[in-house]
Amino acid sequence: MNATIFKFPSDIASLHSHIQNFHEFLLERGVVRDPREFSYKVTRPSERDFTMEVTNNVVEFNPIVLKQKKCSFEYYLSIIFHELVHLWVHNIPNKSDAKRVKSSFANVTMRQFDVEADTIVAWYLKEIMDFSLIKYYKLLIEGTRVFGDPEVSSGKVERFIGSLISTARLFVDTNSQNRLYRPTFYLPCLCNRFDASVPILVQYNGYHAIANRDMSNMDIDRLRGIYVNADEARLSEYGCVKDMVDFVAKVLELKIPLPVMRELSKMR
Numbered sequence: 001m002n003a004t005i006f007k008f009p010s011d012i013a014s015l016h017s018h019i020q021n022f023h024e025f026l027l028e029r030g031v032v033r034d035p036r037e038f039s040y041k042v043t044r045p046s047e048r049d050f051t052m053e054v055t056n057n058v059v060e061f062n063p064i065v066l067k068q069k070k071c072s073f074e075y076y077l078s079i080i081f082h083e084l085v086h087l088w089v090h091n092i093p094n095k096s097d098a099k100r101v102k103s104s105f106a107n108v109t110m111r112q113f114d115v116e117a118d119t120i121v122a123w124y125l126k127e128i129m130d131f132s133l134i135k136y137y138k139l140l141i142e143g144t145r146v147f148g149d150p151e152v153s154s155g156k157v158e159r160f161i162g163s164l165i166s167t168a169r170l171f172v173d174t175n176s177q178n179r180l181y182r183p184t185f186y187l188p189c190l191c192n193r194f195d196a197s198v199p200i201l202v203q204y205n206g207y208h209a210i211a212n213r214d215m216s217n218m219d220i221d222r223l224r225g226i227y228v229n230a231d232e233a234r235l236s237e238y239g240c241v242k243d244m245v246d247f248v249a250k251v252l253e254l255k256i257p258l259p260v261m262r263e264l265s266k267m268r
């Protein structure tokens with residue numbers, strides 16, 4: 001992996017301008033309406049399990065992941081941005097809020113919020129930080145290598161697959177720079193499968209629908225393997241990204257654009 005390793009604490013200083021740029025992008029696209037002001041700070045690395053914590057108008061980020069495991073600046077930004085979407089867009093800033101969402105509206109609602117946050121972050125990375133689909137998928141692979149957990153629940157695999165599909169749709173959409181563009185969100189349900197067809201909850205233009213798409217057990221096992229980082233020894237970064245691209249092309253019934261294929265083959 002040739003990503004730049006996040007330098008702690010010197011890179012922290014640039015976080016504020018990234019947060020401001022992300023907020024401006026969301027305001028301009030009409031995703032954020034609330035002009036509420038927050039102040040942002042990075043705490044000392046804490047062993048307590050949180051990435052972001054909000055008290056009144058103060059937002060604190062825990063940089064423990066940078067201390068324990070090396071990750072790139074882009075990767076750290078992407079997890080901070082994900083949390084900020086939970087704060088600014090969803091109004092579920094803290095772990096206790098997410099717990100309340102799960103107990104009130106079931107776990108699947110939180111998965112929808114997570115897919116939405118991942119996709120909105122990918123939208124910014126594409127439009128403002130010049131990310132391609134391949135570069136974004138490499139970032140996801142980095143995430144599996146930082147957070148990969150063999151004990152992961154099937155719900156988290158559903159969310160991972162949902163984010164893969166939603167972000168692929170976003171990266172191949174050619175009108176995503178348009179101010180009126182809205183991403184499409186996909187969340188599959190991997191339980192209750194009687195054949196190869198998997199129901200997917202689709203949110204398009206603010207409306208919900210169900211799509212049924214073919215996903216074999218082999219497809220799902222392969223993606224689960226990538227997500228839990230079980231295949232690191234067997235699968236190269238290229239192998240993982242290729243499996244992800246092949247999978248989304250099949251589910252979205254897409255012909256992958258030539259520049260994406262070229263960038264992928266350069267990874268070999």
Ligand SMILES: [Zn+2]
Binds near residue numbers: 117
């Ligand atoms: Zn989340």
